[in-house]
Amino acid sequence: MSEALGAANDLALIDKNDAFVFGYSKLDLMFGRERPEAVRLPYRDFAKPGVRFLRETITAIDPVARRVTTDAGVYEADILIVALGADYDLDATPGLAQAGNEFYSVAGAERLAEVLPTFTRGRAIVGVCGAPFKCPPAPSEAALLLHDYLSERGVRDDCEISLVMPFGTPVPPSPDTSAALLAAFGERGIEFVAGHRVSSLDPARKIAVLDDGAELPYDLFLGVPKHRAPDVVLESEMAEDGYVPVDSRTLETKFPKVYAVGDVATVGVPKAGVFSEGAARVVAASLVAQLQGGERPAAYDGRGACYVEFGAGRVGRVDVDFLSGPKPTGTFQAPSSDLVAEKQHFGASRRARWFDR
Numbered sequence: 001m002s003e004a005l006g007a008a009n010d011l012a013l014i015d016k017n018d019a020f021v022f023g024y025s026k027l028d029l030m031f032g033r034e035r036p037e038a039v040r041l042p043y044r045d046f047a048k049p050g051v052r053f054l055r056e057t058i059t060a061i062d063p064v065a066r067r068v069t070t071d072a073g074v075y076e077a078d079i080l081i082v083a084l085g086a087d088y089d090l091d092a093t094p095g096l097a098q099a100g101n102e103f104y105s106v107a108g109a110e111r112l113a114e115v116l117p118t119f120t121r122g123r124a125i126v127g128v129c130g131a132p133f134k135c136p137p138a139p140s141e142a143a144l145l146l147h148d149y150l151s152e153r154g155v156r157d158d159c160e161i162s163l164v165m166p167f168g169t170p171v172p173p174s175p176d177t178s179a180a181l182l183a184a185f186g187e188r189g190i191e192f193v194a195g196h197r198v199s200s201l202d203p204a205r206k207i208a209v210l211d212d213g214a215e216l217p218y219d220l221f222l223g224v225p226k227h228r229a230p231d232v233v234l235e236s237e238m239a240e241d242g243y244v245p246v247d248s249r250t251l252e253t254k255f256p257k258v259y260a261v262g263d264v265a266t267v268g269v270p271k272a273g274v275f276s277e278g279a280a281r282v283v284a285a286s287l288v289a290q291l292q293g294g295e296r297p298a299a300y301d302g303r304g305a306c307y308v309e310f311g312a313g314r315v316g317r318v319d320v321d322f323l324s325g326p327k328p329t330g331t332f333q334a335p336s337s338d339l340v341a342e343k344q345h346f347g348a349s350r351r352a353r354w355f356d357r
């Protein structure tokens, strides 16, 4: 909106955090491939005409009045866009907070960077505790990168790796991506436990209990916690079945002039940054058209490209299309070093556009 309208905007961007971090940077942090300072993009560097950044915590949202209350004030808006993401509910999985290590938050990934060097033998489980969860390929990536990490340290033969996932295949919309991941697991001796989630951990016995009661012993548990919308959203009138329903073509909620984009919304696409970005583009184009009287943009198509870390210095790519056909489809590009460079360009282009870096 800033690019289109410049200083004519009167747009407040409210976030309680002082920096943005790409989701995939959490994998880089946990395996010590990047330092925290290198992946943090501080909002103080976010300088866009017509946009004020307010580092405040939102405590209430009234979608009827389009009023947002924060720890610092009350804001009335002509148009409200809710983009508060998904939070983690560690308490939904008994034992996870005490005994497991989650790698889905920056703090969790940073803690793991300290824990992983101490793991030299035994069984590691990468375990998903609930669906939907962000970036469906990420647990598979974590398992493959863990294999590399342990191999480089010369302890892989003393360790086992299992991946527990609530889906039948690693990336259900793309059978080719799933087949390539299953082949990579097979080559590396990674066990894939399909169709189950981890429902609790027993820290005393070092056992992960699955949703069917099966027990898996572990020495290291790397968890994907159950997700849920932030409390402030659940406490508003917007949430239904845990998230904010929207018209997937326009991202409009049922409240006039209130939109929801990204992980907080139920759009019919996975929870991933590329989909948040695509949905945000449609909302921004639609608002610019409304304000300037131009043509409305085409409906949101639910398309996105995800880069998938395969380990061994290679990245694959899956292009998925969730909304334009009768069922989701995906096209796979085999892992290569060219795609490593493409993923780097993906990050660099966003850093440049969003943070002028």
Ligand SMILES: Cc1cc2nc3c(=O)[nH]c(=O)nc-3n(C[C@H](O)[C@H](O)[C@H](O)COP(=O)(O)OP(=O)(O)OC[C@H]3O[C@@H](n4cnc5c(N)ncnc54)[C@H](O)[C@@H]3O)c2cc1C
Residues within 6 Å of the ligand: 014, 015, 016, 017, 022, 023, 024, 025, 026, 027, 056, 057, 058, 059, 083, 084, 085, 086, 103, 104, 105, 134, 135, 138, 230, 232, 261, 262, 263, 264, 271, 272, 273, 274, 275, 276, 306, 307
């Ligand atoms: C390990 C991992 C790997 C991933 N890899 C990829 C990938 O390769 N590609 C990809 O596309 N996606 C990936 N993702 C997913 C991606 O990070 C998320 O889907 C994306 O960040 C969602 O964007 P969002 O804007 O909806 O929410 P978020 O990025 O979570 O932003 C929500 C913002 O709301 C703020 N907020 C929340 N509550 C409040 C409040 N009460 N007051 C004020 N501010 C608040 C938060 O501080 C946050 O900045 C990955 C995620 C993980 C965990």
